Amino acid sequence: MYNSSICSFMFSTNILQPRMVIARLSCTLKTHQNVRIGHCTKVPRNVNMEKLQHGYLFPEFVHGLSTATGYKGYGPEQGEKALRKAISVTFYKDLGIKPSEVFVSDGAQCDITRLQLLMGPNLKIAVQDPSFPAYIDSSVIIGQAGKFVDKAGKYKNIEYMTCGPQSDFFPDLPTISRTELIFFNSPNNPTGHAATRKQLEQLVDFAKVNGSIIIFDSAYSAYITDDSPKSIYEIPGAREVAIEVSSFSKFAGFTGVRLGWTVVPEELLYSNGFPVVHDFNRIMCTCFNGASNIAQAGGLACLSPEGLRAMQTLVDYYMENARILVDALTSLGLTVYGGKNAPYVWVHFPGSKSWNVFAEILEKTHIITVPGSGFGPGGEEYIRISAFGQRDSIIEASKRLKYLIYQEQN
Amino acid sequence: MYNSSICSFMFSTNILQPRMVIARLSCTLKTHQNVRIGHCTKVPRNVNMEKLQHGYLFPEFVHGLSTATGYKGYGPEQGEKALRKAISVTFYKDLGIKPSEVFVSDGAQCDITRLQLLMGPNLKIAVQDPSFPAYIDSSVIIGQAGKFVDKAGKYKNIEYMTCGPQSDFFPDLPTISRTELIFFNSPNNPTGHAATRKQLEQLVDFAKVNGSIIIFDSAYSAYITDDSPKSIYEIPGAREVAIEVSSFSKFAGFTGVRLGWTVVPEELLYSNGFPVVHDFNRIMCTCFNGASNIAQAGGLACLSPEGLRAMQTLVDYYMENARILVDALTSLGLTVYGGKNAPYVWVHFPGSKSWNVFAEILEKTHIITVPGSGFGPGGEEYIRISAFGQRDSIIEASKRLKYLIYQEQN
Numbered sequence: 041m042y043n044s045s046i047c048s049f050m051f052s053t054n055i056l057q058p059r060m061v062i063a064r065l066s067c068t069l070k071t072h073q074n075v076r077i078g079h080c081t082k083v084p085r086n087v088n089m090e091k092l093q094h095g096y097l098f099p100e101f102v103h104g105l106s107t108a109t110g111y112k113g114y115g116p117e118q119g120e121k122a123l124r125k126a127i128s129v130t131f132y133k134d135l136g137i138k139p140s141e142v143f144v145s146d147g148a149q150c151d152i153t154r155l156q157l158l159m160g161p162n163l164k165i166a167v168q169d170p171s172f173p174a175y176i177d178s179s180v181i182i183g184q185a186g187k188f189v190d191k192a193g194k195y196k197n198i199e200y201m202t203c204g205p206q207s208d209f210f211p212d213l214p215t216i217s218r219t220e221l222i223f224f225n226s227p228n229n230p231t232g233h234a235a236t237r238k239q240l241e242q243l244v245d246f247a248k249v250n251g252s253i254i255i256f257d258s259a260y261s262a263y264i265t266d267d268s269p270k271s272i273y274e275i276p277g278a279r280e281v282a283i284e285v286s287s288f289s290k291f292a293g294f295t296g297v298r299l300g301w302t303v304v305p306e307e308l309l310y311s312n313g314f315p316v317v318h319d320f321n322r323i324m325c326t327c328f329n330g331a332s333n334i335a336q337a338g339g340l341a342c343l344s345p346e347g348l349r350a351m352q353t354l355v356d357y358y359m360e361n362a363r364i365l366v367d368a369l370t371s372l373g374l375t376v377y378g379g380k381n382a383p384y385v386w387v388h389f390p391g392s393k394s395w396n397v398f399a400e401i402l403e404k405t406h407i408i409t410v411p412g413s414g415f416g417p418g419g420e421e422y423i424r425i426s427a428f429g430q431r432d433s434i435i436e437a438s439k440r441l442k443y444l445i446y447q448e449q450n
Numbered sequence: 451m452y453n454s455s456i457c458s459f460m461f462s463t464n465i466l467q468p469r470m471v472i473a474r475l476s477c478t479l480k481t482h483q484n485v486r487i488g489h490c491t492k493v494p495r496n497v498n499m500e501k502l503q504h505g506y507l508f509p510e511f512v513h514g515l516s517t518a519t520g521y522k523g524y525g526p527e528q529g530e531k532a533l534r535k536a537i538s539v540t541f542y543k544d545l546g547i548k549p550s551e552v553f554v555s556d557g558a559q560c561d562i563t564r565l566q567l568l569m570g571p572n573l574k575i576a577v578q579d580p581s582f583p584a585y586i587d588s589s590v591i592i593g594q595a596g597k598f599v600d601k602a603g604k605y606k607n608i609e610y611m612t613c614g615p616q617s618d619f620f621p622d623l624p625t626i627s628r629t630e631l632i633f634f635n636s637p638n639n640p641t642g643h644a645a646t647r648k649q650l651e652q653l654v655d656f657a658k659v660n661g662s663i664i665i666f667d668s669a670y671s672a673y674i675t676d677d678s679p680k681s682i683y684e685i686p687g688a689r690e691v692a693i694e695v696s697s698f699s700k701f702a703g704f705t706g707v708r709l710g711w712t713v714v715p716e717e718l719l720y721s722n723g724f725p726v727v728h729d730f731n732r733i734m735c736t737c738f739n740g741a742s743n744i745a746q747a748g749g750l751a752c753l754s755p756e757g758l759r760a761m762q763t764l765v766d767y768y769m770e771n772a773r774i775l776v777d778a779l780t781s782l783g784l785t786v787y788g789g790k791n792a793p794y795v796w797v798h799f800p801g802s803k804s805w806n807v808f809a810e811i812l813e814k815t816h817i818i819t820v821p822g823s824g825f826g827p828g829g830e831e832y833i834r835i836s837a838f839g840q841r842d843s844i845i846e847a848s849k850r851l852k853y854l855i856y857q858e859q860n
Contacts, residue, residue: 088593091605097583097824116706146556146708146742153737157567157591173507177736181567183498195501296526296743298556326587327563332556332742333706414507 079280082251083220085310086160089319096325116330118321119144119301123336126343127301131261131286135273141305141317143324144339146298146331148259148287149174152223155255155283155302156182158316158323163220166199168211170230170415170422172257175223193417202418205377205388209233213242218250224272225257227264230415230424231386232378234261234268240275247281253308253316254282259300262291262355264381279305283316290383292342292351299335358383361434362427368438369425372445383427386412390421397423405440489690492661493630495720496570499729506735526740528731529554529711533746536753537711541671541696545683551715551727553734554749556708556741558669558697559584562633565665565693565712566592568726568733573630576609578621580640580825580832582667585633603827612828615787615798619643623652628660634682635667637674640825640834641796642772642788644678650685657691663718663726664692669710672701672765674791689715693726700793702752702761709745768793771844772837778848779835782855793837796822800831807833815850 118124124139131137145151152174161183167175176198179185186196194200199219201211209231224243227234235243247254254272261270269275272282287300304317330336341347362379369376375388389397394411401407401423410426412419427434528534534549541547555561562584571593577585586608589595596606604610609629611621619641634653637644645653657664664682671680679685682692697710714727740746751757772789779786785798799807804821811817811833820836822829837844 088591088595091590091595091598092587093598096587097820147739149739150737153567157563161571161593174736177502177506180501181498181733181736183571185498185501188501188503296740298739298742323591326584326591327560329557329559329708330706332708332745334744334748335742338744410507 080309080311080313081253082311083253085314117325120336123340130343137303141303143302144331145300147300148285151285151302153178154323158320165221166201166219167223168203169200170419172229210239213246222252222254227260227382230384232382232384234264234381237269240269244275244278256282256284259287260290260382263383279307288339293354297335299331299339358427364434368442385425387423394420404444407437490719490721490723491663492721493663495724527735530746533750540753547713551713553712554741555710557710558695561695561712563588564733568730575631576611576629577633578613579610580829582639620649623656632662632664634664637670637792640794642792642794644674644791647679650679654685654688666692666694669697670700670792673793689717698749703764707745709741709749768837774844778852795835797833804830814854817847
């Protein structure tokens, strides 16, 4: 099976064929001299992926026609070559990410499910608590989770990593049990916290020691204003333990256009030494058929010098919105997080239920917030306020919130 | 679990809430007086879907804000309302398909995987042999299939329904064992055969008796020139046993634009009486995020009177290509199928291996065909020729094929 997979791999596409041979040796012989590809995670390859015969028919025979070397054998499922290159140059400059490691998609949420499909049901995930719901829900759908325990507000067999202010929104790693996958979102939706370099170094070490794979969601990285890493690959060793998922939605106002990408480095290996990138490529060819060519053309335009300036202007606009909201809420003595490296403001209402705060704000100010508990039990007592809006709406919302909270306090 | 699912269902979206209650009764009480919703398939609900708590956060709380009745609670994940309505009116006129039963997607291939995700690993599928590879490959990835048996060229635990000329490209149903899912593609890729009304009536009866769900792929229905059904819902009773997947790619030259749809009728019920449409809606909200809004606008334009005329012109153009190819090949005494209700021509080379025929044609004429065995063991000895091309290329290809085959014969 393993060998036939190798063959089909080399036939269906020739990416990292030579590296793979080395990778197999380095894992088979358990030599770790080659730092770039010497590390095998302890994540077993999905047995369902091992069963799959050959490459997906169409890219496979098209490759059979290709006399060129390099990545000519790729079908369009992985994205237009020009866009893959532009993403690698724009977002991963000096981080050594090759265009062949970038897979253009119809968005981060869809890629999260495809990554769960890739990994299969027989493993365990860890998530930040609170976190974006798609990580947990897709895990339940694929069959990784146990029953939901109402009292705890958690599923069994999912590791909830509490990320509250008491630990600078980073998990207390020594208390976290080992899982095959670790979903980590930075800047975090909903808390707005961007993990520091030191925190991410700890996370990468933790994954390496445990043989885990980090699925790093950097969809909001463009909003980072301090020196927090914008990509997990800024951390040494991350190429051997991390997949990165990102999106144009929040950078370029592409919400609804559906364009994102996922990076799977060549050095990321299953416990048997088989490169994860090969199976992910197979998933993209079989279960996906490429992002809309129109959306991809738009994405390419965004990465032109003019497009990048426009994106920065958009980001600055929303971050000014965030500043306005934070100022308004802090001026009332509320404890407010986020809004500095993310367009989300995370407001604490000690002793209150998120849904009650949400309902009261909605009823009395007609402002839509998101109840924090919707992001996991760790979000209870909080609400998330989004800075994605027109300036005048933000100013009006700030006024209404000030008035409401002032009334409550007096 | 069941009740909480119902609640979350009614909370997250109120589609078919009243029907569902009736459906539960009709199944619970095992009364089959109500023909429309009295039938329960024998397909158990995916236990992973049963585990899922509530609706997906965002559509759910947005619905909480909605004071309107009807489908206002829907997020955009299911597609723009105007497009869902246009699809139901254009393709399902008089077939009773409601806009709420139409889910706009980024294409049929992606929907096939989402349907596998919906159904889960613990069931068995049947496929036409030969058939489009995505059905089998997605089944293997989700974990429904057994090992691949090289000698047979088949996976264990998948029912291959031989569909060759000896049985008018329709399975010999009495010899087919019962499966939970039946993938059926008509007009078929690669054979080009469109199932007759009588054949589809047999298929629907077969599914109903077995408690199976048909996943009917009608991506090429616009190419049907005779009175073969263009939708499975033309067959009485199909609403209780069939899901239909379709696409704009082949109707409108949208290949790469990524736009399709899936129809899940309200009357389609799991063995416990729970409506499949609810879980599919949940999958679309959690694992997908809507088709590109640009592609959807294009799809809506295609369904205007002008757009429909343009689509028909395109279809006629490719069908004339098919006629040219069929004439050229038959004039040489070859046995040719398809090309009448589909843009694919299916050519028989008795005693030859598909890949050898493919290679010889490629080498000697530089024409790209597809080896039939790539569509399953039933495709051996055949090649598929596509009529999707410019007229002059088709004429040139016909000339070269004539010359090659003439040489071979003399």
